[in-house]
Amino acid sequence: MRTDYCGRLSVDDIGRTVTVCGWVSKRREHGEFLAFVDLRDRTGIIQCVVDHAHDIRSEYVLAVTGTIRERPPETINHELPTGAIEIGEATVEILSEAEPTPFQLSGRVEVDETIRIRHRYLDLRTDRMQRNLRSRALINAAIRRAMDAQEFVEVETPMLIASTPEGARDFVVPSRLNPGNFYALPQSPQLFKQLCMVGGIDRYYQIARCMRDEDLRADRQFEFTQLDMEMSFVDGQEVRAVVSQAVAEAAELITGHKPSAIPEMSWLEAMNRYGSDKPDIRFDLELVDLTEIFSETDFNAFKAPCIKGIRVEGGGETGRNKLDQLTDKAKTWGAKGLVWIKVGESGEVSSPVAKFMSDAEIAGLIDKLGAGNGDICYLVADEWRRAVHVLGLLRLELGRPPVNEGGFHFLWVIDFPLFEDIDDAGNPVPAHHPFTMPHLEDLELLAASGEDPSVLLDVRSQAYDLVLNGWELGSGSVRIHSRDIQQQIFDLLGIGEEESQRKFGFLMDAFRYGAPPHAGFAFGIDRLVALLVGEENIREVIAFPKSQSGTDPLTEAPTPIDSAQLDELGLRLLPPAN
Template identity: 45%
Template sequence: MRSHNCGLLRSADIDETVTLCGWVDRRRDHGGVIFLDLRDRDGIVQVVFDPDTEEHFATADRVRSEYVLKVTGRVRARSEATVNPSMPTGEIEVLGKEIEVLNTAATPPFQLDEHTSVGEEVRLRYRYMDLRRPEMQQRLRLRSEVTDAVRRFLHGEGFLDIETPILTRATPEGARDYLVPSRTHPGQFFALPQSPQLFKQLLMVSGFDRYYQIAKCFRDEDLRADRQPEFTQIDIETSFMDEAGIMEITERMVRGLFKAVLDVDLPDFPHMTWAEAMERFGSDKPDLRIPLELVSVDDLMQQVDFKVFRGPADDPLGRVAALKVPGGASISRKEIDDYTRYVGNYGARGLAWIKVNDLAAGVEGLQSPILKFMPEDVVASMMERLGVANGDIVFFGADRAGIVNEALGALRIKVGSDQGLVGDGWAPLWVVDFPMFEDDGDGGWTPLHHPFTAPACDLATLREHPGEALSRAYDMVLNGTELGGGSVRIHNLETQEAVFDILGIDPEEAREKFGFLLDALKYGAPPHGGLAFGLDRIVMLMSGAASIRDVIAFPKTQTAACVMTEAPGTVGAAQLRELHIRLREQEKKTGDS
């Protein structure tokens, strides 16, 4: 139907007769001459109709925004005064000779340009319209370029693209499964995969050596800006390669990806241990563009009688940490109150602070409601350790270490953004040496990654000191976002059984849930490991979008619903009977208690 795409016409096409198809972006009538901005996925070109072509001029006069047109005309140069340097097609226009309305359109529910301010729910309800916007078109094109570059790299490195099942069995991987009832097996359920983890390990046992898949994954979990119930992973697994080798090849892939798609040369990827990341930044995915760090002051707070600080300082599981913000003394009391409420979202019970007005004046030059609880020598030692200067503010967190890290880590990001302290560019790193396990709060252990991650210690040490054991896991982080995580896997049956035992998974439960894996480990499983990248997160960062919903064609809302198709929805009684499911009627609530 068309000879050219609208957005690809250039000066080299002048005097060519072209046929274009697209949507009317704008229509303007200037003194008897009609200008139509015609848009397709490659961009916009200006088409001009004058009264000389009477029939087609009349048709052009009737069209409105978002009509679908087929236009034939001659490419000509714009006059010097009308050249539009902000458009790739701004040096030319098309003198229309024929026009055909392929379809009319109702008035769009919102303006389809980069300045649209309509709410997200409206955009998602009319997603097919939202996706016409140039910004959304560019993001999904970028996503396609990313997947293409990933595939080319991995094929070049000898990886095979192998699909794994979508209907599988429920396995505990840290989030709730989406369950699918089986019609042919009454009372039994499939689960949608949280990841292809076990299948890709079985592919290594099968001898395929290097596997990858751009895989759909599903997790029924609480959502945030970087979470969706269904998401896409760049899933990678390889045999006979240790963590250094896996990190080298995937780092090379990400470097090549940024160079090919954005023409960006990423800087060096420093390696940082999990313990250091938590100590300095309160996060295992620190944004290194922000020059703020947490500093422990537990030893100093053991010298004060103030229980808010002294209690956590004396507790082996507690922490007292300080966050210095250079120039932050200008932060108002209202802003401090807002920050106090903000850290409360992370479990903090308050936010202490000290403003440094005149360091030379000692305690008299400091401003804070907590100074009366602290000896002057302790305050002086703390100011020296923190390296404060006039005009700074120091925030404090005191509680269990996990709460302090999460609260001050989040405050570091927020204050850094609010105070304009976030540097430009890209700051990648590898976080390594994760603990194998974390306390589940009930005297047991839960895996920090997943139960198939290999320990960095020998089996005897793992059994004797599980809380001190490190894993062979690694995460790639970029600008405070975890791009992907992986590990060397357990390939030895005895080690896998020991990990299940530490996690409180008895042999009967292990056999029921993972019998196929345990059997496979008996038959010559090779050393193997891998890494899974979040494709949606990568594209979000590369495009500058605020949410992964803006780089997914048809995303769900934060309540895991699709407002466009109104999914999830109810199904009929007949279909439920086929699935052997009976719904429990919700009891009607009354005013009586």
């Protein structure tokens, strides 16, 4: 039926008689005996010159046969790759007619996203979606090539697994053969890939679908895709090298040039300099520590464990309205307040709280922040964690570039703390998952925690995150392969032997029979692709995404099921709440 693709025809084909197939992108009629039909397929557009085009409408599916010829010089379209040629005296076979589409596919106007998703089969015809899905496929292929080249074995792990109460909320699937029992869909193949290591696979990877029943966001869908990998007899450094290689090849494919080596930064440094564990290092605006300067202060609001500030160059013109808005935002982020200090064009200092500070303190903070004439400084005083958190968010608010600007800045954040917090019951809250290996130098702190649990917060883990332009792409760690250390961690977390046996017994059992030291990583391919193609929402790189409320405007899922289906599964519905 087809001899050529539209977008691949060129001046080299002049004189050939071809048949192309595709959709009518545009029809331009010039009277009864001359019309131009732009035919579109996945490769591009070719202009076809036909007579009697009156019953050919947009999005009709055609097979067009004719001879490739040069266009008259004055009619060459330089906007179009095929703009120097056309299919002349074309005969048209209508393969399929089309009603007017519910939205225009030209991409010239932004269309409501729900309408696009409800008619995704049309939206997929647009340049944007064609490009995004093609880029995604290329990135997947590049990642597979990188992993295959390094002798990783692709292993598929089950989708129907046992539910574990930790972590995200599970999607569950009722079992027909075992009424009253449920499978869970995997939040990640975590335990299975560790079993693969015990099984001597040595290097495992999988482009794995993961499901988490948590609220959706611009960078979060129920279902998402990860590159999941695990290696035996390696340290974290070697894992990061492999992952760096995979994302570098993916990035090179899209940008056309090899990204530089990915820098590493400790979690503590990231928090101190950027107020985030996923710093966007495309821009500076770094946090500066001012605690020392105010150690003897009389200013009550600054009698705090930590005082941090940022300086915005040329921010002195910021109006009172804007400053009030920023202060309100800082409060919603958890700050008690936001202090600002302007340095005027002739060096004079203005701030609502200047009168509470000594001259030495003002001079000190201006010096430390490097504030010059016309600048503004923002200061937050609080507990260390809250101070850096608030200023980190303020930093993003004031300086974050649009998604498609500033290039691609990957970053490894390493040496995460093992525990995030101590809960009300006195148990530490794990920052990663409970199989994460602590730093060997910090093992003694674990032992010492009996007297003072707060030292646990200083225990570093061998966990690492990969960050791109302020998005967390993924995380990984060196795993615990010793049953003793694992039990020690479970004890600290308040997970007793009986409970750990019930939840993770199969992993603990596996470790009895020779567990290799192992480490791994997983990163979100949706997020990587979105950033690389310049989209700020992962729905744009997913063929059939769900809305923020978890429904699918195309299939209308989720839907009720009939009572026969419920009976078979041994389920009965409760009446609606309220």
